[in-house]
Amino acid sequence: MxxxxxxxxxxxxxxxxxxxxxxxxxxxxxxxxxxxxxxxxxxxxxxxxxxxxxxxxxxxxxxxxxxxxxxxxxxxxxxxxxxxxxxxxxxxxxxxxEVLTEATADTGFLLLMMAARRAGEMNRMVVNGDWKASLGRDQFGVDLKGKTLGIVGMGRIGQAVAKRGHFGFDMPILFQNRSAKPDVEQSLDARQVELEVLFREADFICVTVPLSAETEGLVGRELLSLTKPQAIFVNIARGKVVREQELIECLQDGTLYYAGLDVFEKEPLPADSPLRTLDNVACLPHIGSATxxxxxxxxxxxxxxxxxxxxxxxxxxxx
The missing domain is CATH 3.40.50.720 (NAD(P)-binding Rossmann-like Domain)
Structure with a gap:
C-alpha cells in the first residue's frame, strides 16, 4: 500500500x-x-x-x-x-x-520603477480614456539614477535588489541588517546604518526582512514620517512587517510620497482596502517569485x- x-x-x-x-x-x-x-x-x-x-x-x-x-x-x-x-x-x-532570490528581487525593482514613474496611475489613465493631452508637471515621476537606495534586511534578496540599484542605476546603497555585512559594504560600496538614518536619508526604501516576532510591525508612522518629500517605500517581505493602517494614513495625508507593495496584511487584498483606490501606491498580487x-x-x-x-x-x- x-x-x-x-x-x-x-x-x-x-x-x-x-x-x-x-x-x-x-x-x-x-x-x-x-x-x-x-x-x-x-x-x-x-x-x-x-x-x-x-x-x-x-x-x-x-x-x-x-x-x-x-x-x-x-x-x-x-x-x-x-x-x-x-x-x-x-x-x-x-x-x-536561494532559488527565488532573483525573481523576487526583480519584483522589488519592478515596484521601485513603477512607483518612481507612477506607472499604475499612468496605465489607468490610458485604459480609462483619461489621456487627453501631454502630461503636465503634476503627473511627472522621479528618476532612479544616482538616488540613494535603502535596503532593510540585507539577506540574499536584499543584496540582489541592491546590486540592481548599484550597478544598474548608479545608486548609493544604505542598509540596515541585524548583523554586520563587511563583504556587502565593500562589494557595493554600501553603508550600514541605523533604521532611522536609513529612512531619513534614502530616496528609495525596500524592505526584504523575514517575518518574525522582531520584525512584525517594524515599519509604521514613526519611521515613515522621517522620509524625504519624494521618498518611495517598497515592501516585498511580508505584509505584517508593516503596520498597514499607518502606511495607508501616511499615503493619504502626504507623509509618504509613494509606495509599491507586493504583500499585504490580508491576502488577497480586501475589497474595502483604501489601497485599492489610492493613486500614490502601486499594488501587485504577491507575484514575488511567480515565474x-x-x-x-x-x-x-x-x-x-x-x-x-x-x-x-x-x-x-x-x-
Whole structure:
C-alpha cells in the first residue's frame, strides 16, 4: 500500500505525475472553503509528508498528523509553521531558499520603477480614456539614477535588489541588517546604518526582512514620517512587517510620497482596502517569485527535500 502525501500547491504536472508513481497523492490547488479544509485535515491524519504553501501548521494540526515525517514548504518564509512543535514531534521542516532570490528581487525593482514613474496611475489613465493631452508637471515621476537606495534586511534578496540599484542605476546603497555585512559594504560600496538614518536619508526604501516576532510591525508612522518629500517605500517581505493602517494614513495625508507593495496584511487584498483606490501606491498580487522557471525550481527543491526525508536521508535545505 502506497504512503500518502498531501499537496496544497499548483505543482507543475510532470512533478505531480512523478510523485503519483510512488505515493498516494491527495492534491488541493488551494484550501478554498470549509469542505476543502475538512478533507485536508482528514488526509493529514494519515499522511507521511506535506508539500505546499500558504497553509498554517499550528499545534492542533501537527498533533492530528501522527504519521507526518516532513513538511516541505514551497517558500522561503516559515512564519506559517509552528517550528517548535514540529521539532518536538521530530517532523522535518524544509523551505526553498536561494532559488527565488532573483525573481523576487526583480519584483522589488519592478515596484521601485513603477512607483518612481507612477506607472499604475499612468496605465489607468490610458485604459480609462483619461489621456487627453501631454502630461503636465503634476503627473511627472522621479528618476532612479544616482538616488540613494535603502535596503532593510540585507539577506540574499536584499543584496540582489541592491546590486540592481548599484550597478544598474548608479545608486548609493544604505542598509540596515541585524548583523554586520563587511563583504556587502565593500562589494557595493554600501553603508550600514541605523533604521532611522536609513529612512531619513534614502530616496528609495525596500524592505526584504523575514517575518518574525522582531520584525512584525517594524515599519509604521514613526519611521515613515522621517522620509524625504519624494521618498518611495517598497515592501516585498511580508505584509505584517508593516503596520498597514499607518502606511495607508501616511499615503493619504502626504507623509509618504509613494509606495509599491507586493504583500499585504490580508491576502488577497480586501475589497474595502483604501489601497485599492489610492493613486500614490502601486499594488501587485504577491507575484514575488511567480515565474514559471522560479516556481518550478522551488517545487523541485521542495520535492527533493521531501523524498530525501522519507528515504531516511538528510534534507537539502532544512529550516
Amino acid at each position: 502506497k504512503e500518502t502525501i498531501v499537496v496544497v500547491h499548483e505543482l507543475y504536472p510532470e512533478l505531480l505525475d512523478s510523485l503519483k508513481q510512488s505515493f498516494d497523492i491527495v492534491h488541493f490547488t488551494r484550501l478554498a472553503n470549509d469542505d476543502d479544509r475538512a478533507r485536508f485535515r482528514e488526509a493529514m491524519s494519515h499522511a507521511v509528508a506535506f508539500i505546499g504553501s500558504n497553509v498554517p501548521f499550528d499545534r492542533a494540526l501537527i498533533e492530528q498528523s501522527p504519521k507526518l515525517k516532513v513538511v516541505a514548504s514551497v517558500s522561503v518564509g516559515v512564519d506559517n509553521y509552528d517550528v517548535e512543535t514540529l521539532k518536538a514531534h521530530d517532523i522535518v521542516l524544509t523551505n526553498t531558499p 514559471h522557471e522560479t516556481r518550478n525550481a522551488m517545487c523541485d527543491l521542495a520535492a527533493e527535500n521531501l523524498l530525501n526525508v522519507i528515504a531516511g536521508k538528510a534534507a537539502v535545505t532544512p529550516v
